[in-house]
Amino acid sequence: MTEATLAGGAAEAALADMEALIGVPQYEEEGEFPVERGYVWSSCASVENGNPLYWDDDVAEAVTGGPIAPPSMISVWFRPHHWAPGRTEQHLPLQIHFDLKERLGLPEAVMTDNTIVFHEPVRPGDLLRTRQILRSVSELKTTKLGTGRFWVINVEYENQRGELVGVESYTGFGYRRAGEEGA
């Protein structure tokens, strides 16, 4: 998309299109594989996490009613395989973020913060689903990075029983560097 197409009415139309998507679930996807303990142990080993919940089944049974995955692994279950047979394209995690950059003509972007809220525990064997929801797009703002808009995107995760297991919330700032035209 060129800067010219975003001048005046076109820019307003692009913004209106994106604002119409606020609150609308998009990019619903199922994980490529069930939650499994091999990755739980790899993750715990990578940070030397000795929490007995993940290493001692008797403790897991007593405390959490059986094994669970570390809550912070929630997004791990959705990163696609590096390769899969026959695959030609895939959605990026946080596709809405890239949609906003493109539609609003904002070539640069940063994530300013990331919140994760944890609900039902994730357990080995679970097959999770995810969806992305745009929550807000701000007015034009100028920061030391440049001029652009802040947006908030939620990523919701649920298990195969339809129970919410977590919600990630990302704040992004899409912008154009000071001195550059457009947006």
Added chain:
Amino acid sequence: MTTVAPTLVLGDVVVGDRLPELHYDVTATTVVLGALASRDWRPMHHDKDFAVDRNGVRDIFLNTPNQAAWFERYITDWAGPYGRMGRVTFRMRGSVFPGDTMVLDGTVDGVDTDDEGCGWVSLSIALRVGDDVKTTCAARVAVPVDEDDNPWRRRGEQWRP
């Protein structure tokens, strides 16, 4: 049936308490192991040439999901297996590279009980390298209110993270 005593209960925790510091010498193995364990195949987390030439940084660097795992480990080292994370907020300010010694430290800045009787501790945690704060984490963690309580038993309306 195994019984597991809580590592700490809500009454043990006071605003202003400091969590023990965690020091860790980051190597290239730390970075690559963490990236692969979190299924993050992007080259700046395993390919130094890519990180230097394309990202303009000095080396490969810790990825965000692995940092989340480091913060979780830091929190549950302190809270024990009954500690159940409700909410975490991260702010990334700088990268962590091989050769860095990262230091995590945390402070209790809130202790409360919600309407459902669940005990909550609010923590402010910083990951530093030298004097530079690389990442901050604000966490809300449920801990047992007494020896008979278990935050993991809370479901539905009883769990308000």
